[in-house]
Structures are given as structure tokens and as C-alpha cells.
Amino acid sequence: MSDLLQAIEEKLGDAVEDSHAYRGDDTILVSHDRVLEVMQTLKDDSSFRFNMLIDLTAVDYLGRDPRFEVVYHLGSVEVEARGSEPSSLRHRLRVKSGVAEVPCEIDSVTSIWPAANWMEREVFDFYGIRFKGHDDMRRILLYEEFQGHPLRKDYPKERRQPLIGPRN
Amino acid sequence: MSEKQEILRQGDDSFVTTRVDSVVNWGRKYSFFLYPFVTACCGMEFMSVAGPRYDLDRFGAALPRFSPRQADLLMVVGTISHRQAPILKKVYDQMAEPKWVVAFGACTCSGGPYNNYSTVQGIDTIVPVDIYIPGCPPRPEAVLDGLMKLQDKVQGSPGWSRPRHQETADLDLPIIEKPVA
Ligand code: SF4
Numbered sequence: 001m002s003d004l005l006q007a008i009e010e011k012l013g014d015a016v017e018d019s020h021a022y023r024g025d026d027t028i029l030v031s032h033d034r035v036l037e038v039m040q041t042l043k044d045d046s047s048f049r050f051n052m053l054i055d056l057t058a059v060d061y062l063g064r065d066p067r068f069e070v071v072y073h074l075g076s077v078e079v080e081a082r083g084s085e086p087s088s089l090r091h092r093l094r095v096k097s098g099v100a101e102v103p104c105e106i107d108s109v110t111s112i113w114p115a116a117n118w119m120e121r122e123v124f125d126f127y128g129i130r131f132k133g134h135d136d137m138r139r140i141l142l143y144e145e146f147q148g149h150p151l152r153k154d155y156p157k158e159r160r161q162p163l164i165g166p167r168n
Numbered sequence: 169m170s171e172k173q174e175i176l177r178q179g180d181d182s183f184v185t186t187r188v189d190s191v192v193n194w195g196r197k198y199s200f201f202l203y204p205f206v207t208a209c210c211g212m213e214f215m216s217v218a219g220p221r222y223d224l225d226r227f228g229a230a231l232p233r234f235s236p237r238q239a240d241l242l243m244v245v246g247t248i249s250h251r252q253a254p255i256l257k258k259v260y261d262q263m264a265e266p267k268w269v270v271a272f273g274a275c276t277c278s279g280g281p282y283n284n285y286s287t288v289q290g291i292d293t294i295v296p297v298d299i300y301i302p303g304c305p306p307r308p309e310a311v312l313d314g315l316m317k318l319q320d321k322v323q324g325s326p327g328w329s330r331p332r333h334q335e336t337a338d339l340d341l342p343i344i345e346k347p348v349a
Contacts, residue, residue: 150285
């Protein structure tokens with residue numbers, strides 16, 4: 001186990017359900033109702049300082065419970081002003097959290113990283129996962145008239161929803 | 169020899185006779201004003217062909233107009249998503265007659281590599297197309313070949329003043345309010 005994972009598990013205790021390290025990539029699994037507090041700690045704690053949300057996406061494991069997994073990639077990349085101690089820890093961490101089919105929702109992390117805003121909308125658009133506390137939870141890439149969420153594994157591959165013209 | 173015959177004889181070297189169709193079309197085919205509707209990777213190839221190296225200007229089609237109202241050649245370059253389809257149709261409708269449409273690249277011809285929830289399977293389901301240029305993306309030579317084929321088509325089109333909308337009437341597409349399941 002890497003030093004980072006060890007430190008995280010010590011700090012967060014039972015909020016971390018599982019963890020693994022693979023070729024230098026550290027991953028922790030967090031229960032969906034504790035995502036917000038875990039993320040806040042990961043950002044604020046001086047030994048982690050994950051000040052950058054690199055990516056936020058989701059995976060559909062159809063047939064599994066919980067069906068979805070929201071995946072966050074965090075980085076600590078801060079470079080402080082000259083003179084002060086360099087503060088970048090250069091950590092990288094993947095955080096995963098299971099989300100059930102009903103209710104298909106999880107806390108939004110926009111209050112911690114504003115960068116999450118559009119990424120959460122994208123996940124909502126394509127997977128139908130709602131982010132509680134997001135102030136603008138609507139589609140971002142597809143059109144309003146679109147029904148369903150196309151990256152769900154049970155979205156029919158052949159289903160087409162043209163706005164105009166013959167069905168194609 | 170009548171007076172008229174005399175004039176014609178003297179004019180042998182100074183004028184030619186032709187038909188108004190051919191002369192108007194001849195003018196048109198060497199002076200396209202194109203509207204580049206560029207959405208994806210094919211745009212790179214379009215830039216190359218429109219630049220000095222391949223020089224679209226040799227064919228009189230160099231000046232892009234960024235208002236459809238000033239253009240007569242709609243160059244659709246790149247993947248068209250369903251979300252974008254109404255915009256493409258609107259741009260086409262805003263262009264004044266006479267107008268032509270070139271489908272540039274596999275995506276515009278048929279959807280190209282994409283057959284999924286997001287991609288229009290060929291822009292000819294939305295607007296009428298005059299020339300299809302295949303390739304992903306097409307080589308500049310293919311684009312120039314397509315342009316020359318379009319020139320031939322323009323030269324050969326009868327009734328230069330007839331609006332081409334006639335041909336497109338059967339493509340008069342309703343906006344579908346409810347997406348089909
Ligand atoms: S035809 Fe190929 S190169 Fe052109 S827009 Fe489509 S994918 Fe890109």
C-alpha cells in the first residue's frame with residue numbers, strides 16, 4: 001500500500017470502504033453518502049491538498065448493485081508564490097463511489113471544486129445520475145428533447161432521436 | 169448580301185454567339201462564394217485545400233462568406249450531430265438561389281465512422297446534396313476533383329434562372345416535435 005493510501009485511511013477511517021494501488025495509481029472507494037465530507041477533507045487537509053478536480057465521470061455496471069459508479073480523479077498541483085515553501089504535493093488519487101439505480105443520485109462536489117459543474121452535468125446527461133446540491137442540473141451536450149441517457153448500457157444501440165428529418 | 173449578313177461577316181473575328189444558359193453558368197461555375205459549415209476534423213483538410221498549397225482560388229472558389237446570405241455554395245465539412253441538424257437546415261434555407269451543396273467527407277456523406285445516437289447518417293437526409301466527396305478526411309486532390317465535378321454540373325444545368333428549390337420540395341422536412349422511440 002502506498003504512503004498516500006495509508007495516510008488517507010488513517011485520516012478518514014471507515015469512510016474508506018476499500019482501496020488499492022495499481023502501477024502507481026491509487027484508488028479509494030467511498031460510500032455515496034460520505035462523498036462530500038471525504039472530498040472536503042481531501043481538499044483541505046494539509047497532507048493531501050487535492051486542489052484540482054482533474055476529471056469526473058461515471059461507469060454503468062449493468063446488473064451489479066450498486067449499478068453505477070461515479071469516478072473522480074484528483075490532483076494536488078498547486079504552485080505557491082515565489083518565496084513561500086513549495087506546496088504542491090504532486091499526489092494523484094482516484095475516488096470511486098457506487099450509486100444505486102434508485103434513487104440515482106449523489107452529492108454534488110461543486111461546492112468544493114467549481115470545475116465539477118459541467119462535468120456533473122455531462123454525467124447527468126449521459127448516465128442520468130443526479131447531483132444533489134448542483135444549482136443547474138440540466139443536459140449539457142444533448143438537446144432538451146432527448147429522452148433517456150445514451151451511455152447507459154440498456155439504452156438501445158439502434159435508438160435514434162433526430163430533431164429534424166427522416167429517422168436516420 | 170443583306171446588311172445583316174454583312175455585319176455578321178465583318179464580326180467574324182470580334183464576337184461569338186452562345187446561349188444565355190451557358191454563359192451565365194460559365195460565370196457561376198468560376199465564382200463560387202462558399203459558406204464553410206465546418207464542424208470537425210475534416211476542417212483541417214478544408215483549411216489545407218483552401219490555403220495556398222492546394223489553392224482553391226484557382227477554381228474561383230476562394231472567398232469564404234460567413235453569412236449564408238452572401239454565399240451560394242454550402243460546404244458541409246465534418247460530422248453533423250442531430251443537435252446541429254436544425255442549424256444546418258436553417259443555414260441552407262437562408263442562402264439565396266442559386267445555391268449548391270457539397271458534402272465534404274465520409275461523415276457528411278453517410279455518417280462516416282459514426283452510427284450512433286448522436287450522428288446524422290448523411291446530410292442528404294436534411295438538405296439536398298450536389299456533390300459527395302468521400303474520404304476520412306478526403307485528400308485535397310479529391311476535394312478539387314469534387315469541385316471540378318460541381319463546376320461541370322453547374323455548367324450543364326439547364327434553365328439557369330429556375331430556382332432549384334423545385335427539386336428540394338420533396339425534402340421539405342417537418343420539425344419532429346416528439347422524438348421517435
Ligand atoms: S469524415 Fe473522418 S475526418 Fe471527416 S469529419 Fe468525419 S471522422 Fe473527421
